Amino acid sequence: MLLKGKNRRSSLLANTTRIKCASSYWLLLFVRAEVSDTVDMSRPMYCDRLDIPLPDKPYRDVLTDAEESLKQKEKGPWSQLSREEKIALYRLSFCQTYAEMKKPTGEWKTVIGGIFFFVGFTGLVVWWQRIYVYPPRPRTFDPEWQAMQLQRMLDMRVNPIQGFSAKWDYEKGQWK
């Protein structure tokens, strides 16, 4: 696609949309480097979708002369069509077959790889945080404090029927 003078400057801008405006100054800044084909969305469109087996219109509707004659032949008995002609007629009506639509893309490998990558990156972030962000460890985590805490829970008879203290033998001073 040939780039005009004013387009060459804006070709560095990524995918800016054309703004229809009276002022040509803005047109200079926001003109697209490449003009794509506009699609009339008010008319029936073709789509390759698994849940729409018969799209709103055939894939090819402007046909060459050879294709026109093939379409005429299609109006007769189909047993007279050769295999290649049948396939050509199919490809006129449809872009992809169901097999081609359902072909595995291998996208899952990218997804899994991305997951592992970001989980790993998060691990590095957490490691850095443990060194530079976390406050000092509370004293309640020390084993001596934990032992004192456990003894106090037994003294208070925490859950003496089915829970914590129920598992402690108070006569012998040991776990049951």
Place this chain on the structure above:
Amino acid sequence: MSLPKPVMRGLLAKRLRFHLPIAFSLAIVAAVAFKFGVTEPRKKAYADFYKNYDSVKEFNAMREAGIFESVRPSVK
């Protein structure tokens, strides 16, 4: 090209006739299992605990351990 006409009606009723008895019986089994697996043992555990429970003795044991703020351990 003469396939039999597929079943068009009564699909939900057929599914319910099959699945509802299973659902109800599974629910009842779950309830009965919970009753005899959890609630009955729990009631028995509580009954056994309080059958020979001496609250004064337990209180004095807790007092000696020093957990109360209103009563200090006895001076002995």
